[in-house]
Amino acid sequence: MRVLTAxxxxxxxxxxxxVSGDPTGAPDWVRDIARVGTGPGWFEPDGVVxxxxxxxxxxxxxxxxxxxQAAHPLALAGVQRHSAYREDPWKRLAGTARWLVVSTFGxxxxxxxxxxxxxxxxxxxRGRARGRAYSASDPALLRWVHLAFTDAFLAAQQAVGQDLxxxxxxxxxxxxxxxxxxxxxxxxxxxxxxxxxxxxxxxxAHRSELAPVPDDxxxxxxxxxxxSPPERVFYRGLSGAAAHLVSPxxxxxxxxxxxxxxxxxxxxxxxxxxxxxxxALGSYSxxxxxxxxxxxxxxxxxxxxxxxx
Numbered sequence: 001m002r003v004l005t006a007x008x009x010x011x012x013x014x015x016x017x018x019v020s021g022d023p024t025g026a027p028d029w030v031r032d033i034a035r036v037g038t039g040p041g042w043f044e045p046d047g048v049v050x051x052x053x054x055x056x057x058x059x060x061x062x063x064x065x066x067x068x069q070a071a072h073p074l075a076l077a078g079v080q081r082h083s084a085y086r087e088d089p090w091k092r093l094a095g096t097a098r099w100l101v102v103s104t105f106g107x108x109x110x111x112x113x114x115x116x117x118x119x120x121x122x123x124x125x126r127g128r129a130r131g132r133a134y135s136a137s138d139p140a141l142l143r144w145v146h147l148a149f150t151d152a153f154l155a156a157q158q159a160v161g162q163d164l165x166x167x168x169x170x171x172x173x174x175x176x177x178x179x180x181x182x183x184x185x186x187x188x189x190x191x192x193x194x195x196x197x198x199x200x201x202x203x204x205a206h207r208s209e210l211a212p213v214p215d216d217x218x219x220x221x222x223x224x225x226x227x228s229p230p231e232r233v234f235y236r237g238l239s240g241a242a243a244h245l246v247s248p249x250x251x252x253x254x255x256x257x258x259x260x261x262x263x264x265x266x267x268x269x270x271x272x273x274x275x276x277x278x279x280a281l282g283s284y285s286x287x288x289x290x291x292x293x294x295x296x297x298x299x300x301x302x303x304x305x306x307x308x309x
Contacts, residue, residue, distance in 0.1 A: 025286035026303045029098050029114075034290035034301065037107020042182055045295055048168055048175045052153060053104040054288045056274045056281075057161030062096070063242035065152035066221055071210045071253035072144050076217075077129035078136050103183045105291035115186040122187070139190045146184035146192065147203050148250070150177060154196065155245040155259060160271040203249050210253045218255050234273070241270035 043049040052058075070076045102114040125136035134141060154173055157164070164172045173196040181192040193199040222239050223232070243256035244263030251258025284292065292298030 024303055026290070026301065029102060030287050030290055031303065032110055033102065033106045033287055034294045034304070036113070037109035038294065039107060040295065041103075041105065041107050041111050041291075043104060043179060045291070045297060047179070048164065048172050049104055049179050050288070051164055051167070052157045052161070052176055053100060054285055055157060055161040056278055057156040057159075058100070058153060059274070060160050060238050060241050060245065060270060061153035061156030063221060063239050064156060064245045065149045067213065067218070067242065067246050067254040067256060068148035068152055068250040069145055070213045070217055071250045072141075072148075072206070073130055073209075073211045074132060074134035074141055075144055076213070077127065077134055078125050078141070080217075081127060081129075099183075101285070101287035103186075105287045107294065112186075115183070119187060137188060139188050142184060142187050142189035143191060143202075144206060146181070146189050147199065147206075148247075150180055151199055151203055151247050152242075152245065154199070155247075156242070159245055159267050160241055160274055200247070200249075203247050207249055210250065213254050215255075237266075237270045237273045240266045 070079070099114060099118055103111045106114065119137070122136035122142075127134060136142070154176055157176075158173070168175065174194070177196050177199050178194040181194065184192055193202045224235070227235055241263070244259065244261065244267055246254050246256050246258045248258045248260060251261070257263060284298070286301060286303075289298060289301045293300050293304070
């Protein structure tokens with residue numbers, strides 16, 4: 001742990017660049033979390049959604065979510081045909097992170113602007129696959145993406161994140177599912193689950209629509225290009241844990257063991273891995289730091305002095 005707490009600044013900047021596209025961890029859209037609007041956003045400060053999305057377990061949840069979402073052929077077609085994830089997977093990651101953190105930590109004004117931006121992007125994603133039309137604006141397809149995302153991030157928090165039971169009680173998973181549904185509704189999804197049990201039932205109801213995730217995509221998600229040797233070792237821990245957190249309904253299609261099928265040593269190792277990274281990076285992400293400053297709950301981020309100069 002001592003080595004990790006002394007993580008060189010260059011390594012911290014490299015990590016921030018991977019997940020946000022900026023070595024400071026604060027591209028313009030993160031800085032807007034501090035600058036646009038003045039009050040709370042869609043979610044309670046320091047509430048369940050803040051704590052889940054402020055946890056490094058999201059690194060594992062993101063991989064599990066992609067594996068699960070790709071089991072739906074129409075969702076997969078939209079990604080494969082309308083994004084450059086193979087050419088620049090890290091730009092795609094930063095784009096996904098933008099929606100997650102802005103809608104979580106931004107003011108209501110900023111979150112609304114971000115939702116409008118994403119809806120505009122979805123309007124351009126449409127076509128046909130397997131003889132069926134698809135559109136990223138289709139409420140049913142938006143619902144599927146939300147279900148797989150929510151299930152994966154909840155499972156990751158429970159398995160490798162900080163324990164939230166002491167702070168929020170044993171019902172916190174239901175609170176997370178119910179509150180996070182707001183973002184999907186803002187994008188146009190309907191008929192969303194409000195509890196963890198309803199979430200599992202909703203995913204299981206899609207079983208007949210699912211198909212195996214292509215081998216090349218599974219290989220890509222297991223070892224994306226462009227990583228340095230240390231990053232490959234770190235990412236292997238994330239993807240190894242994610243393989244054991246995918247919903248049992250989706251695991252067969254994703255070609256992974258899924259939840260409840262062993263993996264305790266891997267999950268435990270990844271939990272320790274993230275604990276060390278948390279010590280190195282600090283308690284709050286740049287996005288949450290920006291939100292806390294906007295709300296008067298914390299000091300100004302380091303970049304604020306540069307902006308003022």
